[in-house]
Amino acid sequence: MFEPFVDIVPSFFGWLNQGPMTLTIFLHTFIVLPMFWIxxxxxxxxxxENH
Structure with missing residues (x-):
């Protein structure tokens, strides 16, 4: 799932670009779970308010 990558500036977006699984984990952590909470x-x- 995680492969070493060489970048001029090792950045967050470089880490996200690893593959679909990384992006899925990121999206679920920062978007889907807070949506359930909200x-x-x-x-x-x-x-x-109704009662």
Whole structure:
């Protein structure tokens, strides 16, 4: 999954460009999981307003 890469500046984007798996892990960690958290938070807030 992780292969050594040579870059002028070893950067975050170079690491992301390793392959589909790296990108998938990144997206799930920083986008999908917070979306579930925000969804639960908003749902709780709406239920509190209605009752």
């Amino acid at each position: 969804y639960k938070q908003e749902k709780a807030r709406l239920e509190k």
